[in-house]
Amino acid sequence: NSTGKVSMDDNGICLNLMNGHASCETMSRNRKRHYSNGSKERDAKRSRTESQDKCMSWEDLPEEILSTVFRFLSNSDKSNAALVNKSWKRVFSVPSHWVYFDINLTTITFEQGLDICKLISSEIKELTINSETYRLTSTCQCVSVRVLVNLFRALIDKEAFDIKQIRLLNMSHILSNVDNASHDLVALMTILIKKQKNLRYFKLDSVSMTTENSCDILDALTGKISVRSLNLIHIAKRPDEPIMQRLRSLLRSMNYLENLQVGNVALNDSVLGSLALSVSKLTVHILNASDPPTLVGWKFLMKINPELKLKLVLPRQINMDKEDFENFLIDDMAVSSVYLTIDMSSMSFVHQVIAKRLKNTLKHLNLSIKGNVDVSEVFMAYSGKGDDCQTRGHMTVSAWKVRN
Template identity: 25%
Template sequence: MELRSQSRKTTQSMGNDNCGCLVGWPKAKKSKTDQVVSSGNWAQLPSVILYDVFSFLSQKDRINASSVCRNWRHVIFHPNFWNEFTFTIQAGQHEKTKYLSRTLSSLVKNAVIKFDSLTPVCMTEFTALLQNLSTNTKLKSLMLEPSHCRLVEPVEYCFDTLNYFSNLSEIIKIFCNFPLEKFSIGGCEELCQFVPQYLERLSNTRPEQVSILGLASVKDDPSNYLICEVDAVLFSAFRNLKILSIDYDALCDDVLDTLNGAENLKRLIVHVHGVWFGHPGTSNEAWAKFKQVHPTCEFRLTLIHAYEEVFHMENGILQIQMPLTHLKVFFCEHINVDVLNLLSSWYPQTLRSIMWVDSRSPDLEGTWDLVNRFRDAEINEPDPLVMAAWLCTKLEEVVLLGYKYYEEDLVAIARLRGNTLKNLEVASEDIISNEGCKIPTNLIEEMSKIFDRPWAPLKSSELHPVICNPTDGDSDEYLQPKVLADLHL
């Protein structure tokens, strides 16, 4: 006890100063950071320290932290924090859009622009953003994501549509002079006409850096549109291309042969709207060579508003040697059962996804086309989707919207694929149950047990209105996200 009290007394006699240093010892000199922290003035932290702290945060948290004070807000504009940014242009956010356009257009390296393409004021802001971005020579990618396949002219170009789209294309051509790695027109039909010019300019910069080219379009009127001829030679410079989307109008054996020079091609996406008279099509020989050169390349075929071609797509568009992995048919107003039957016999080793989506027929007769085919006593065929689930060993997605389907066939698909089927979408109103219109609870329970995850058919409230009724809403609003998702690795 004496020793402990003596020790405490000695310590007290030496005393402490405010910095915690013992009296008699030399005082350590405070750094600027120590002074800031000890005084509680966090706003004066050096920018180097703030940058280190911000580098550990997500983009969302950085933005929140930047609202603390002016000094913190200044740090967030360091170029390293804006490697990627998505600009969103929609009605009611004009001031925010202008601010982001003004402050970030010179910093961002990989830009995605989501915009309302049918609102004139949004198109004005979209054009202004492009002009600001066009001075950013550090830009590595430009990916457009319009709300619809169509673009309207801004108010200032009212009644001068041709001049506006000509000027818009000239702005976009500026970006093609940059050493871009990714470039997409976002399915815009108006920009599709300038694809050859875009390719020519990109091939004159650093084409070996280009990994993604989104050049396919979505036609507003598939029976009346201009054909854009693309010379196959224009693709030859892009040796490291990984993803390419084009319209079927530009696809031929010469293009496939040219793409054999792209050593790292992972995905080829083709949009079909119509087939013009004289189109050469593709041959099985060209596809066989393509598969040999690119054994792991995905081929995704998408039919969009192809009202005529959907009836005979198996006679010319589809080839047995295609490495077809994804078949998407959107709003073609017909389900081709013969094509569905071919899938399991032509593509058993490659097919991964089947999506057939239509608006429900106004008279409801068309919605029964799939099941009526197999009610006929003279046709003794198994359901084509069940056959695909059985024979296509890599099938992981089935989406059937706008058509009636039997409950027992859903269960058969689930049992055949198990939890390897990652996505199965059908509408509850379209399921034909032995117990009437109401979907029995045991179906949902059984399917969930098979998939080893919760599953339920889609309610009407979960469907886009255009699927329930062709006059409710715009089909672009449903298909644009599906189409643009193909460009994501």
């Protein structure tokens, strides 16, 4: 709720964390207004007492409670930053409990970033960094880059080399720059990745990376045989040959890769041929449907791995005619899942193609459509007859102005 409070009584601890940015004084005023029916003196006394409760007591919480609180703070950094601000050092004074680390660079100051770097633990297992710097001024963006540089340097200095999951989100405004700070950041990022001993999951969300930065990060990931899941949707958005060459080397080196999420422009024949036999799940995000992978590569991939579970995610803005779309969704690809969010006014044939070409293999369909179209064919083909009904997974259709 909007009235954050930390209180202790004989029965234990009650923790309510606020959802918005508000200082303790602001919350005190809000609470005072809320209880305006009482006397002013009683309300003022109550506000002072509860304000003290809200801002007190972090250092008094036992360590076993702190270890639980940290988990909630990591998932609610933006909401709790103001509440925690006054007791920042005391809250983060037990670095041995830092196992899951989730930071949003838009919610902390440079000084708070320095405090984190001093106290950060080498026992971190999951690292998530959200850099929504496009919301900030250029000056604040520079501060965020400096915080991130210090953070990666601290992780390296403290030998945090047993991280299982790394998620780097909304990094475009940082990794697309060519200044010295961004160069240092990528250099430290690649060192940290190379040093990891048991990295299982890696996600990099950066739409507009430079070719040089993309190549450096792909080089750092190459040879990490422990990796099971890779999300590189945007890292190879442009089919530059240096990027494609490194992507092929990366895939050849990952013998135990189970899940790969990548844009279709990266899946040319040579890259598809480099996919390891053990890849069991392939999520393809159609970033440029006017240039889909050729059928030769897809057929080869399905031949060497007939059990592959393929999920296609199509954007709203897509430019393919019916013949191209049919050819792309070929029968022997054994597509198991299709996620479509599309305006049917521009591609009214999509549901017909699905019904016609995928009725024997499709297990999961999530279809979000817009436009005055008849989707009865999809239901007819998807429901099947007899034993076929038992082989289906689930189907979700959300639509506007749908006939029948």
